[in-house]
Amino acid sequence: MQGQVVKKVVVAGGGTAGWMAAAALSRHLGSLLEITLIESDDIGTVGVGESTIPTARTFNALLGIDEREFMRTTQSTFKLGISFENWGQVGDRYIHSFGQVGKSTWMGGFHHFWLQAKAEGFAGDLGDYCFELQAAEAGKFATSENANINYAYHLDATLYGRFLRKMSEGKGVRRVEGKIRSVRQNAQTGFIEALVMESGEEVEGDLFIDCTGFRGLLIEQTLKAGYEDWSHWLPTNSALPLQTRSVGPAMPYTRAMAHGAGWQWRIPLQHRVGNGFVYCSDYMSDDEAQAQLLANVEGEVLTEPRVIRYKTGKRRKTWDKNCVALGLASGFVEPLESTSIHMIMIGILRLMQLFPFSGCSEALMDRYNEQADAELEKIRDFIILHYKVTERSDTPFWDRVRTMEVPEPLAHRIALFRDSGQVYQSPGELFQVDSWLQVMLGQRLEPKGYHHMGRLMPPAQLRQSLVDLKGNIDRAVNSLPTHQAFLEQYCPADAT
Secondary structure (H helix, E strand, C coil), X not given: CCCCCCCEEEEECCHHHHHHHHHHHHHHHHXXXXXXXXXXXXXXXXXXXXXXXCHHHHHHHHCCCCHHHHHHHCCCEEECEEEEECCCCCCCEEEEECXXXXXXXXXXXXXXXXXXXHHHCCCCCHHHHCHHHHHHHHCECCCCCCCCCCCEEECCHHHHHHHHHHHHHHCCCEEEECCEEEEEECCCCCCEEEEEECCCCEEECXXXXXXXXXXXXXXXXXXXCCEEECCCCCCCCEEEEEEECCCCCCCCCEEEEEECCEEEEEEECCCCEEEEEEECCCCCCHHHHHHHHHHCCCCCECCCCCCEECCCEEECCCEECCEEECHXXXXXXXXXXXXXXXXXXXXXXXXHHCCCCCCCCHHHHHHHHHHHHHHHHHHHHHHHHHHHCCCCCCCHHHHHHHHCCCCXXXXXXXXXXXXXXXXXXXXXXXXXXXXXXXXXXXXCCCCCCCCHHHHHCCHHHHHHHHHHHHHHHHHHHHCCCEHHHHHHHHCCCCCX
């Protein structure tokens, strides 16, 4: 394939991943490519990826999407972070917000000042010094062109897919309806040449994007890329999604509520609430999981829960030959920190940056895979952190994850923070220092030491600085409307 001009791109599978790929490619490279997307109305999508992180705003902006139109159409609400409940100990609660905590200096992070103030008895809660966290706690939200607030979205993934489909077809993407019967490969190279439909039609292409979900029709069933299993670190393997009718105002955060064998999510949209029960089937049966889920939801149940099985891990090659896997076809790290849609987005952007116009060379594939692996492994470690750093030993599941060996880079980070209060963000890493800090402290990982730069300031001055910072945040939060009121004014949902 090296040296062969890549002109025809075929996306196998619709859903969120497929239409995101089609929309981005048609928007930015459409004049150079012929793009075809194959999907079947008879094949359902997982369609439960309803919570995002702030990078979703960047992706939508790259597509030229108007925020109000997008939010009305996809029934979206705003998200300032995630409320973690029962993770450190049963009864604990903390918010991992998207905001910046305090004001840091070149010498060290704000939390070192806070730890000094804590040692002197006047620190307050770390969250007192984060605007987004306090707005989330108060159920407040507002944004404008000049607003300095970091947020993401809760969205209906199925409606988002339809929204992007309309956009993509308007940019010339051809949609082929039907099921793929077989894959035609080149006898010498193994490269994919065409997808053969059940109708007999052959859809030829130069580059194929696999968005066929967990089954990985092209990347795994055809090309045998292989799978690296991470379930020894992230043992949950089952999820039960369920939709309920809203019973109160939408709060601007996702809830992640730990239970005896995993956790439960609650995601408020404008027209309903997305719920889900994540668990490890080694410790809980499907019937037990369903009973617990139904006992812990609010409002009228709108859908029948269905079990989704998964295995955490990744393809050994995300790009193999002339096939790039996106979304669930590329691997899956459980949805605890809402990274699934981000990984689709970053995979698409990386593909556009490294697009193989002159053919799929080994060097190009290696570069893509190296970047994809590095980012996903760092995300994996951040999610493992939530399970490892717990004091829970009340069930066999929590006893297992609390005592498990973790990847060496994560073990180093935990030890570094425990010993010295030092926390860092690696180059190319998604989660910033504030994220690591909020989760580690929120789950009772208390540092034994910290940087003493706070001692360079007289205690009275340090105390006053914290009082002023908290006061400014409190006044800003008090001036905001409620999240629900802002939604009704800014982007009331289209009728369903």
